[in-house]
Amino acid sequence: MHPHRVRDIADQAGLSQATVDRVLNERPGVRESTAAQVRRAIAELDRQRDQVQLGGRTFRLDLVMQAPVRFTSAVRNALEAELPGLRPAVLRCRFHLREEGSPTELAQVLDAIAHRGSAGVLLKAPDDPAVLDAVERLHELHIPVVTVVTDLPLSRRIGYVGIDNRAAGATAAYLVSRMSDEATTSVLVTLSSSSFRGEEEREIGFRSTMRALAPARTIREVSETDGLDASMLAAVTRALADDPTIGAVYSIGGGNTAIVEAFRRAGRIPAPFIAHDLDGDNTTLLRRQHLTAVLHHDLRADLRQACQLILQAHRALPGRPQSTPSQIQVITPFNQPASP
Structure with a gap:
């Protein structure tokens, strides 16, 4: 049972009160996806x-x-x-x-x-x-x-x-240029999608600052992965096969567990590896020192x-x-x- 009114549940779920009433009273003719939507709405109201x-x-x-x-x-x-x-x-x-x-x-x-x-x-x-x-x-x-x-x-x-996304990209470039060794001639930059303005701004800030601080470094880009692990793993695996000099990573769009796995399969370790946001995956990767640093905001x-x-x-x-x-x-x- 729950203490919420049918009207409140319907408003939270974006459904009619009649549909919510059918779900709550377990009447037939309701799709499971609709019932799940009502359950999610009740859980949200509970929280x-x-x-x-x-x-x-x-x-x-x-x-x-x-x-x-x-x-x-x-x-x-x-x-x-x-x-x-x-x-x-x-x-x-x-x-x-x-x-x-x-x-x-x-x-x-x-x-x-x-x-x-x-x-x-x-x-x-x-x-x-x-x-x-x-x-x-x-x-x-x-x-x-x-x-x-x-x-x-x-x-x-x-x-x-x-955050100021251009400043974030410039910060990442500063860290990469100061922390990567001389054997690293290529830096991998990964995005979820170039259609997100924030990611584009981070990349612009990164590229312009790398040109100023480390002009000899080549930047390799992986994009349009939606930041999802499966697509990121495939894309980074291809990039590493194409360029054996990639030694550092600036991850703009996530999928970092997959990036670590792609490097592991290639027998390589990215150093440094700069990422964004302390979500659950990045917190674990940082604690295990698979990430060098995370650019975080509250x-x-x-x-x-x-x-x-x-x-x-x-x-x-x-x-x-x-x-x-x-x-x-x-x-x-x-x-x-x-x-x-």
Whole structure:
């Protein structure tokens, strides 16, 4: 049993109350995927239950992200940890998380949110005309959008929350140029997709700084893997076979367990290996010293700021929404932050 009203479950799941009632009462004619959607909605409401006790005005947000599950899980956990602290407002969140898909499909998710209504959207999406048009439609309906991790600077979003991605790429180049040995003539740069503006900005910062600090090094690129382990393993394996001088890695888009495995199969060890974000995989790889350093930013602080921008857009907090870059932290196996 659960303490939630059918109306609240339907709102969380994006389904009709009649459909939710059929699932809850185990009536026939309901697809398993729909029943699973209702179960997920109840679990989300359970995790956010404490927030309801705070009182104040209630805002329903939507988190829309395309990224590997290891990262979306970290973002989801960070957001749910921050929601109770945003008093006196009450913020509830619906989650639309996917590992891969076309920009058109992502735009359809945003249009469905526009149709249903929302107090605001936190968005990580590729910089594509279909997505930009969907953000424009949200703006016309006075639904504020905050981009997270990767920006859509030409869209009508009200702000961006995340690191300065060019500065992050330059930081990675500084570490690689200072830490790799003379035998390393090629550096492997891996992306999940070049359509994500944040990843593109990191690569630009990396390449320009490498040209200044280590102009003799060759940069080899692997892209369009969606950051997924299977596709990353295949792509990096091919790159290592093509270029035996690759000795260092800057991983922009994840899939680092697969990158380590590709090097292991080739009988090589990347040194240095610079990555982004302290998700579950990277925390383990860093502890085992398979990663040299991780460029980290506080996800909880980022998501707190993102929610505050939404509240400012609704004049529930003073001030105008304004983007402020997150602080980049260089994390090694010896200064990992304690788990929350």
